[in-house]
Amino acid sequence: MPMPTPTVRSVSKRNVSPRVFQALLNMDVDNLAECTEEEIRAVMPCLARMSLIGPLDQSAECAQSRRMVFKILSGREIVNSIVGLLSIDFHTLEVDVKKEQMLRQKLGNQTEDSVLIQSLSNSYALEFERSDPTRRLRLFLSELLTLMAQSKEMRPETTYKSSELLDQEIYFDEVADVLCVALAELTILLPITEVAEALLRTLHGPSFICRIVANMPDTFNEVCQSLISNGERFEEESFLGRARLETLRSLCRMCPNQILMIRLKCVEMCRMPALAIFLSLDYASGQKMIKADKIQTQLGDVVPFISGLLLGGDANIRTWFSVFIKNGQKRHDRTTALQTLREELLRSLQSFVQMAADEPLPDRCAVDASALLRLYCALKGIAGMKLFDEEGGLLLQLITCRPPPTEAGLRFVALGLCMLMACPSLIALPEQEQRGFSWVKFLVREESYFEKSPASSSGKCMETARSSFGEMLLLMAIHFHSGQLSAVCDLVCSTLGMRLLLRPASTARMKVAFTQDIFPEQVVTSHAVRVPVTPGLNADVAGFLPVHCIYQLLKSRAFSKHRVPIKNWVYRQLCESRPPLHPLLPSLVEVYVSSILTLTPSKNQQNQSAGSIDIGHDPISEEEIRVVFANSFSKNVRRASTDGQEHSVTAQLLLLYYALLYEDTRLTQVKNYLVAGINIKTYSQSFFADLPIRYLISQAEKEQHLYAGLFSPLLRLLATHFPQLCLVEDWMYEVNDSRMSSLCSPHGSVPTCSSQTVFQAFTDVAGCPAPAMLLMQKLLAMPPKSLWQIAHTFISHFRSILDDAVPRQVQEMYRQVWLKLNSILPRQLWVMTANAVRLQLSLEDCPPPTLTQDHLTFDPLHVLRCDPRVFRCPPAMQIVLYMLKAWLGASRTHLSRHLLDKPLFGPVAAQGPGNLAGVTSDSEREELKMALIAAQESSVVQIVLELCLQTPEDEANDQRLSELREIQSIVCSFLHQLFIADPNLVKLVHFQGYPSALLPLTTQGIPSMHICLDFLPELLAQPIIGDLAKQLFAVDLISHLSLQYALPRSFNVARLAVNTLSTLLSVLPSNGRTEIYLPALPALVRIATAFPPLVDDIVSFLVQLGRVCLSQSCLHGSYDHRIVSSLLRQLDHEMVVDEEEEMEEAKAVTEKIKVEPVQPPEDYCPMEVDIKKEREEGELEEGELPDAKTNNPPSNPSAAPVIPVDSKSKAIDFSPSSDLSVPFTPTQIRQLFKLLPESSLMGAEVSRTFSQLCNKAILHKKIY
Structure with missing residues (x-):
C-alpha cells in the first residue's frame, strides 16, 4: 500500500530498522551481529555505553554476549567519538545544567546569558563541528533547553521551530549521538517525555525521537502514551498534530507488534483518530496478503475495527x-x-x-x-x-x-x-x-x-x-x-x-x-398461510420468523379481509413451541383471539340478518386442545420423557392462555353479539375442569425465567375466572423434593405405588398406623403424574383418619399428601373429598347422591354437610375449610359469569314465567347477586362459629378440649380471611348475631374484629320492638372489643353504650329492665376495666338503676318505703350542702393574707389514706372495702348529723365524701343496696357490680 506523503520533512534513510529494535529490546546479540552497518548505526550510542559499563551478571553467557558487542563495535570509527562523549565529567555538567535551568526561569526564557555556553565566536553549527565532546554536549543542551522552554508556552504552533544545529541533515547522526548520551546520563534533568514534546517542533523531530527510543527501548510505551495523551482530538487540523501523527507512525513502524496497543490507546483516550486509521492500514499492509481468486486485498481488520467504533456501545x-x-x-x-x-x-x-x-x-x-x-x-x-x-x-x-x-x-x-x-x-x-x-x-x-x-x-x-x-x-x-x-x-x-x-x-x-x-x-x-411453521420455536431462535409475519397480518386484519383461514397455522405453531418461550407467542395469541371476537361495522352489517357470522377465523376446538393435554396425566407415564414434558408444558400454557383469554374477551362483548345476532362458540366449564390448570400455573411460577412474558397475563386471567385456583395457601405450599431424592434408588428410579397397596395400608390405620405412614412417605416422594393415578383410592380412605385413636402424625401426613394432590387437579380432588366425607344417612337403602362440581359451585354449604368427626380433627378441618373457601370463590365467580353470559336484552316484563322476581335492570340483578352471596357466606360464618361451641363430649375429654382449642384457632383464621375480603360480611353477621359465649373467642382470635367499631353505633340504635337482644349483644361485643382494642374510637363507642343504657332505663318496663340490665352488668365491668374514665358515668348509671330498683321494691316490699325515700332525699340535700360549703371555702381563701397555701397533691384522697392505714393495722383484708363499722368519722365537724332510723333498719352514714370524683363512698353505696330485699336479684347483681367498680376506681386513683 503506498504510504501518504509525510506532512513534515524527515530523514527516511535514518529510520530505525524493526529488526534492530526488536533485537536490542530482547538483548538478542546474535541477531544484532547479523544486522548491517547502516542498521547498527542508529543504536551505536547504546552499544557503546553497554561496552563501557561493567555487568553485574558474571555468567559465561553474559561474557559471551559482551564479547559479541565488542565484536560489533570493533572497526567502527564512530565508536571513538561516542566513547569520547561518554567520558566527560557529567557531574559538573549536571550542575551547570541545573544552573542553566534556574537562570532561564529567572530571565523569562531569554537566551542572551548562558551558563553552559559563555561565548560563541561562530554559529552553532560551526561551533558544534569544531568543538570537543564536552563543548558539543554543552552546545546541544543549550539548544535543547531552549526548545523545551518554548514548548511549554501556550501558543499555537503553525510551523516547526528553526534550529541551526538540529535542522542540518549533515549533522543528524552526530547530534543524535549527543542526544542519546545526554538523555542516558542526565535522565532526571531531561525527562524523556518532555524532550520528545520539544523535539516535535523541529524539522527532524520524528527521527530524533525514534533514535532516542531505539537506544532506550524500555521507554517505548511511555513515550507513545505521552504523545497520545498530549495530542489533539483531531490531529490533522494542526501542524503539531500532523508532526505527532508522523512521529507515532514512525515509532510503530520501528515496533510493529505494538501497533494494535497504540491504536487501542487512541480509542480509549478519544485522541488522534487519524492515527488509529493509519495504524490499522499499516498493520494490514504488514500482514500477509489475503488472496481471493488472484485478487489481493489489504483491509485486514480495518473493517471490523471501524465498524466497532461506530456500532459499539460507547x-x-x-x-x-x-x-x-x-x-x-x-x-x-x-x-x-x-x-x-x-x-x-x-x-x-x-x-x-x-x-x-x-x-x-x-x-x-x-x-x-x-x-x-x-x-x-x-x-x-x-x-x-x-x-x-x-x-x-x-x-x-x-x-x-x-x-x-x-x-x-x-x-x-x-x-x-x-x-x-x-x-x-x-x-x-x-x-x-x-x-x-x-x-x-x-x-x-x-x-x-x-x-x-x-x-x-x-x-x-x-x-x-x-x-x-x-x-x-x-x-x-x-x-x-x-x-x-x-x-x-x-x-x-x-x-x-x-x-x-x-x-x-x-x-x-x-x-x-x-x-x-x-x-x-x-x-x-x-x-x-403457506409458510411452514418454525419447528421447536423458542426464544433462542433468532432472525425474522414466520410468526412475525402472521402476527402483523393478524394485527392488520388482512386475513379476515381476504377470507384466508389461519386457525390451523396458529394451532400448529403453538403446538411446536418449546421453552424458553418466544416473546412473540403471547402477542400472537392475543391478536388471534381479537381477530375472532372483535366485530367490525362492516361485518356486523353483512351478517345482521343471518343470525350467525363467518368471521374467517374459526376458534380452536375443544377436541384439538384436549389432544395437547391428553398425555398430561395419563396412565402410561413412562412414555413421556423429560424433554417431552417441558415441550408440552409450553404448548399447554399457550393453549390455556388462549382459552382463558377467549372466554374473557367473549364475556365482555356478549351483549354486542346478541344485538348483532351472532352465535359465538363457548368453552364449557366441564372442559376447563379437565385441564390441569393449577399444575400448569405452578410449573410456570417455578420457571418464570422460561415463561416470563406469559406468567403475568395468565395469572391475571386465572384470578379473574378461577379465583379458587389462586388461593394464598397454594402459593405458600412447596413440594419437598428432598424426600424424593432421599428415597430414590441408586439407579435414579422413583417410588411406585398401586391402589391395592393403599387399600391394605389404611385397612387398620387406628390399630397399626406404621404401614400408612410408610406409604404416605413414599407418596410424598412420587412425581405428580404417578401420584394422581391413585388419588381416588387414597381419598376414599379419608374417613379412616377421623377416628380418635388415629395418631396425629398420620393425620398430618395425610393432609400433606392431600396438598400435593391439590397442586395437580384441585377441582377434581375437591369433588372426591366432598363425596368421601359426606354425612351418611340413617337409611342404608337410600345412599346420598354423588356430588359434582356443579353441585358444589351452586351450593358450597355441601362441604359442611360432612361427618361430624371432621369438626374435631384439626388436619381434616383445615382441608374442609380450604375447600369451603375455594368453592365460595367459585360460586361468586359463577354468579358473575352468569350475569355476563345472560345479559338483559330488549324490553323485559315486570314479572313473568321466566322472571319471577320481577327484575327489570342489570342493577337489580347485581343487587340480587350480592344478596345471594351475602346470605351464602353469612350462613357459612354462622355454621363454623357454632362449631366452636363447647359440647358435653368436649368437657368430658381433655384431648377433645385441646382439639377444640385448635379448631377454634383454625376457624378464627378462616373467618379473618373472609372478613378482610369482604368487610360488609362482618356487619351482616353481627347484625344477625350469634351466641354471646363466642364473643371472647371472636374478639381475641379474629384480628379483623375491629371493623365492628364502625357499625356498632348503628346496631345500638336499632328500634326496640319487643326484643332487646340486639342491644344486649352490642353492649356485650363493645365490652370485649374495649378490652381488646383500647383505642379512642373504642372509648367513644363504649361511652355511647353506657349512655344508651341510661336512656333505655327511663323507657323500659320492669320486665324489660331485668331482661337487658341483668346480663349487661358484667359488660359494664369490662368497659370500666378498659376505660377507667367511664367509671363515673357507670356508677351514676348504677345509682340511678339502684333507685329504680329500690322504688320497684318499695312498691312490693314489707318495709316503710317512705324512710328509704327520705334517706334518698337527705342524700341529695347533703350533696347540695357540700357543694355550697366548698364554694364558701374557696371564696374565703381568696380573702386571706397573701400566704402561699399548701395544696395537697393531685392524687391525695383522704378516704384512700384511711383505707390504707386500716389495711396496715390488719383491720381490712386486701381488696376489702371499709364497712359502716370501720368507716372514719367525718372530717368536717359541721357536717350534717346522722339521721336515726328504726332499729330494724341499718344506720347509714351519708356524710359527704372526701373523694368528690365519685358520687358516693363505697360504704354508702353498699349500705344503700343493703336496703334492697335479698330476694331482689337485680339488686344483688347491681351491688356486686358496685363492689367491683369501686375496687377498680380506687386502684385507678392510686395508679393515675
Whole structure:
C-alpha cells in the first residue's frame, strides 16, 4: 500500500530498522551481529555505553554476549567519538545544567546569558563541528533547553521551530549521538517525555525521537502514551498534530507488534483518530496478503475495527469518530486519513465486484462483503459520510450481484436489501432503481435458488437462514401495506444492527414498489398461510420468523379481509413451541383471539340478518386442545420423557392462555353479539375442569425465567375466572423434593405405588398406623403424574383418619399428601373429598347422591354437610375449610359469569314465567347477586362459629378440649380471611348475631374484629320492638372489643353504650329492665376495666338503676318505703350542702393574707389514706372495702348529723365524701343496696357490680 506523503520533512534513510529494535529490546546479540552497518548505526550510542559499563551478571553467557558487542563495535570509527562523549565529567555538567535551568526561569526564557555556553565566536553549527565532546554536549543542551522552554508556552504552533544545529541533515547522526548520551546520563534533568514534546517542533523531530527510543527501548510505551495523551482530538487540523501523527507512525513502524496497543490507546483516550486509521492500514499492509481468486486485498481488520467504533456501545467513542468523519469530508487533501481509508475501501469494493461479475460471489467472500456493506451503512447513517458516485455505483453492483446459495449468501442478501432501504441514494437514478427492483423481484421469484445449497452448508442452520430472509421480505411488505414506517425502520435497523433514521420521502418509492409491484396484499396473505411453521420455536431462535409475519397480518386484519383461514397455522405453531418461550407467542395469541371476537361495522352489517357470522377465523376446538393435554396425566407415564414434558408444558400454557383469554374477551362483548345476532362458540366449564390448570400455573411460577412474558397475563386471567385456583395457601405450599431424592434408588428410579397397596395400608390405620405412614412417605416422594393415578383410592380412605385413636402424625401426613394432590387437579380432588366425607344417612337403602362440581359451585354449604368427626380433627378441618373457601370463590365467580353470559336484552316484563322476581335492570340483578352471596357466606360464618361451641363430649375429654382449642384457632383464621375480603360480611353477621359465649373467642382470635367499631353505633340504635337482644349483644361485643382494642374510637363507642343504657332505663318496663340490665352488668365491668374514665358515668348509671330498683321494691316490699325515700332525699340535700360549703371555702381563701397555701397533691384522697392505714393495722383484708363499722368519722365537724332510723333498719352514714370524683363512698353505696330485699336479684347483681367498680376506681386513683 503506498504510504501518504509525510506532512513534515524527515530523514527516511535514518529510520530505525524493526529488526534492530526488536533485537536490542530482547538483548538478542546474535541477531544484532547479523544486522548491517547502516542498521547498527542508529543504536551505536547504546552499544557503546553497554561496552563501557561493567555487568553485574558474571555468567559465561553474559561474557559471551559482551564479547559479541565488542565484536560489533570493533572497526567502527564512530565508536571513538561516542566513547569520547561518554567520558566527560557529567557531574559538573549536571550542575551547570541545573544552573542553566534556574537562570532561564529567572530571565523569562531569554537566551542572551548562558551558563553552559559563555561565548560563541561562530554559529552553532560551526561551533558544534569544531568543538570537543564536552563543548558539543554543552552546545546541544543549550539548544535543547531552549526548545523545551518554548514548548511549554501556550501558543499555537503553525510551523516547526528553526534550529541551526538540529535542522542540518549533515549533522543528524552526530547530534543524535549527543542526544542519546545526554538523555542516558542526565535522565532526571531531561525527562524523556518532555524532550520528545520539544523535539516535535523541529524539522527532524520524528527521527530524533525514534533514535532516542531505539537506544532506550524500555521507554517505548511511555513515550507513545505521552504523545497520545498530549495530542489533539483531531490531529490533522494542526501542524503539531500532523508532526505527532508522523512521529507515532514512525515509532510503530520501528515496533510493529505494538501497533494494535497504540491504536487501542487512541480509542480509549478519544485522541488522534487519524492515527488509529493509519495504524490499522499499516498493520494490514504488514500482514500477509489475503488472496481471493488472484485478487489481493489489504483491509485486514480495518473493517471490523471501524465498524466497532461506530456500532459499539460507547457513545463517547461513537460521537468522537463520527465528528472526525464529518470534519474529514471538508478537507480535500488526498493525504488525509479519511481519504486514504476511502480509497482502500473502494479498492476492496472493486475486487468484490470483479469476483461476482461472471459467477456467484464465492462463499468465503460473502462474509467480508457483508461486513463491508454494514461499514458503509454505518459511515453514511451514523457518521454522515456522503458517498461518491463511484462508491454508490460499486455498492449497487455488489448488492445486486448473484449471491451464493448458502447461509452467508442469505445474510449478504438481507443486508443488501436493508441497505437499499437505508441508503435510497443508491437507486436515485431511473436505471439504478430499475436494477434494484429487478433484483428484489428475482429474490421473490427464485425461491428455489437458495435451496441449491451444497451439502456442507445444508442443515438446520441453512433452513433457518432461508426462512428468516423470506419472512423479512414478507414482513417488510406487510409493514408497507399497513403504513407502519416505524416498523419498517425497526426491521431495517435490527437487520443491519444499527439505529438509523428512515424518512418517509426517501422510502416512498420503495413503498410503492413493494405494495403494488412486488407484494400486493392478496399475494402477501396467500403466501403467508403457506409458510411452514418454525419447528421447536423458542426464544433462542433468532432472525425474522414466520410468526412475525402472521402476527402483523393478524394485527392488520388482512386475513379476515381476504377470507384466508389461519386457525390451523396458529394451532400448529403453538403446538411446536418449546421453552424458553418466544416473546412473540403471547402477542400472537392475543391478536388471534381479537381477530375472532372483535366485530367490525362492516361485518356486523353483512351478517345482521343471518343470525350467525363467518368471521374467517374459526376458534380452536375443544377436541384439538384436549389432544395437547391428553398425555398430561395419563396412565402410561413412562412414555413421556423429560424433554417431552417441558415441550408440552409450553404448548399447554399457550393453549390455556388462549382459552382463558377467549372466554374473557367473549364475556365482555356478549351483549354486542346478541344485538348483532351472532352465535359465538363457548368453552364449557366441564372442559376447563379437565385441564390441569393449577399444575400448569405452578410449573410456570417455578420457571418464570422460561415463561416470563406469559406468567403475568395468565395469572391475571386465572384470578379473574378461577379465583379458587389462586388461593394464598397454594402459593405458600412447596413440594419437598428432598424426600424424593432421599428415597430414590441408586439407579435414579422413583417410588411406585398401586391402589391395592393403599387399600391394605389404611385397612387398620387406628390399630397399626406404621404401614400408612410408610406409604404416605413414599407418596410424598412420587412425581405428580404417578401420584394422581391413585388419588381416588387414597381419598376414599379419608374417613379412616377421623377416628380418635388415629395418631396425629398420620393425620398430618395425610393432609400433606392431600396438598400435593391439590397442586395437580384441585377441582377434581375437591369433588372426591366432598363425596368421601359426606354425612351418611340413617337409611342404608337410600345412599346420598354423588356430588359434582356443579353441585358444589351452586351450593358450597355441601362441604359442611360432612361427618361430624371432621369438626374435631384439626388436619381434616383445615382441608374442609380450604375447600369451603375455594368453592365460595367459585360460586361468586359463577354468579358473575352468569350475569355476563345472560345479559338483559330488549324490553323485559315486570314479572313473568321466566322472571319471577320481577327484575327489570342489570342493577337489580347485581343487587340480587350480592344478596345471594351475602346470605351464602353469612350462613357459612354462622355454621363454623357454632362449631366452636363447647359440647358435653368436649368437657368430658381433655384431648377433645385441646382439639377444640385448635379448631377454634383454625376457624378464627378462616373467618379473618373472609372478613378482610369482604368487610360488609362482618356487619351482616353481627347484625344477625350469634351466641354471646363466642364473643371472647371472636374478639381475641379474629384480628379483623375491629371493623365492628364502625357499625356498632348503628346496631345500638336499632328500634326496640319487643326484643332487646340486639342491644344486649352490642353492649356485650363493645365490652370485649374495649378490652381488646383500647383505642379512642373504642372509648367513644363504649361511652355511647353506657349512655344508651341510661336512656333505655327511663323507657323500659320492669320486665324489660331485668331482661337487658341483668346480663349487661358484667359488660359494664369490662368497659370500666378498659376505660377507667367511664367509671363515673357507670356508677351514676348504677345509682340511678339502684333507685329504680329500690322504688320497684318499695312498691312490693314489707318495709316503710317512705324512710328509704327520705334517706334518698337527705342524700341529695347533703350533696347540695357540700357543694355550697366548698364554694364558701374557696371564696374565703381568696380573702386571706397573701400566704402561699399548701395544696395537697393531685392524687391525695383522704378516704384512700384511711383505707390504707386500716389495711396496715390488719383491720381490712386486701381488696376489702371499709364497712359502716370501720368507716372514719367525718372530717368536717359541721357536717350534717346522722339521721336515726328504726332499729330494724341499718344506720347509714351519708356524710359527704372526701373523694368528690365519685358520687358516693363505697360504704354508702353498699349500705344503700343493703336496703334492697335479698330476694331482689337485680339488686344483688347491681351491688356486686358496685363492689367491683369501686375496687377498680380506687386502684385507678392510686395508679393515675
